Amino acid sequence: MPRARSVVLAATAALLVKRAVRRRVQAAPLWPLPALEEPISGRGRRAPTVVRRVVVTARTSPAEGVVLLRLEGTRLPPWEPGAHLDLVLPSGLVRTYSLCGDPAEAGVYTVAARLVADGRGGSREVHERLRTGTEIEIRGPRNRFPLVDAPAYVFVAGGIGITPLLPMLRAVRAAGARWRLLYCGRSRATMPFLDELEGAGDVTVAPEDEAGLPDLALLDGLPPETAVYVCGPDGLMDAVAQRLPQGRPLHLERFTPATPAPGDAFEAELRRSGRTVTVAAGQSLLAAVRAELPHVPYSCEQGFCGTCRQPVLAGEVDHRDELLTEEERRDSMLLCVSRCRGGRLVLDL
Incomplete structure (x- = not known):
């Protein structure tokens, strides 16, 4: 009899433990997902890269060929102007987009993507497959293009290159700093966020079909303390770099890699x-x-x-x-x- 009682007590205890574990698992948050591991050094150390899930809760088109996505999730890390985000698309492709929303809005990331018809398929997948209600994975955000503290700023944007600069413009306006923006594009119809930018301050809109190649005269004779930011096609960024005095600091971000120099075998x-x-x-x-x-x-x-x-x-x-x-x-x-x-x-x- 004592042996039978001990067996019953052991079975009861095991059942209670099992139920407790089940309750903890059921109560565990769905987001973020467990960290994935990737190698970070030659000594085999590994560090977590957090992958989170978000849902597309809104989708609009701020310009021809451009889609604006509102992504919502739980416990999303904060970010600062200039940050970008990796989207893990349904096909498994990974594409990087600048955050262009409001950093103060918790639980929300906003990105804009231009359709590149002759690209490698990432932008087309964003446009065709990411609809309201679609759930995707994201990595980041990361910031390799931070907004520095300066008394004055000059921003030059080309087309979709306005996306990382948009939160910067809002920040410097709120801080009361002096700033100017030259916004270039093929045509007004293809330039997103014009409705917000025109009339917001010292903004020059330069569609190529109206004004030809952009006039970079605003870069001449800048005081050394003025911070210069540019994002857009390689040709525009190269032109800005050539216009500035040699050695002058320039903050830029490319959406495509610079043309690589030839390499040896x-x-x-x-x-x-x-x-x-x-x-x-x-x-x-x-x-x-x-x-x-x-x-x-x-x-x-x-x-x-x-x-x-x-x-x-x-x-x-x-x-x-x-x-x-x-x-x-x-x-x-x-x-x-x-x-x-x-x-x-x-x-x-």
Whole structure:
């Protein structure tokens, strides 16, 4: 009898524990999702990259070929003007977009995407598949384009390049700082947020079909303490850089990588796999590695999303990405755009 009673007590205790665990699981929040792990160093350390889920709660079109998405979720990290967000699209593609909403609005991210008809499919998927009610994953936000403290600002935007500058303009207006904006585009119909910007202050709108190439005279003779920000097509950003005195600080963000300089061929040892690949002068390291190791992940192939980041054990890297910090570049690289400065790299692959 005592033995039978002890068996009953043990079974009861096990049932109570099981119910308690079930209650804790049911009460656990759905968002954010558990962190995914990605390699961050040649010594095999791993750090969490948080992936969260959001829902498209509103979708509008602020200009021809542009879609504006309102994304809502729980416990979304705060952000500051200049930050960008990775969208993990339903197909698995990862695309990066600047946040253009209000940083003070908790639980909401807003992004705008222009349709690139001859692109690689990411913008088309955003336009065709992200509808109200669609749930997607996001990574970030990150900020490689922060707004610095300055007494005065000059902003130059080209088309969809207005998106990271829009929260900056709102911030400097609220702070009472002096500022000017030159907003360029193909036509007024293709330039988003014109209704908010025109009449908001010292704004020059320069559609190419009306005014031709933009006049950059506002950059001449600027006081050294004036901060200059530009975002848009490569041609516009290069023109701004050439107009400013040599050595003058310039804050810029590219939506596409700068045209890469020609690279020499090199070898990459894949240490854990026991293989060595030769990377031709016109070939990406990612392509050479995936020919041997097809499982190596990638997405944007432009140095923005970080999916193909891998640890570097030895060798000097020619970093060409738009993502990694200087500290991160000490022992890792993005395979899609970066190369070797010497003849050989050793990767922890």
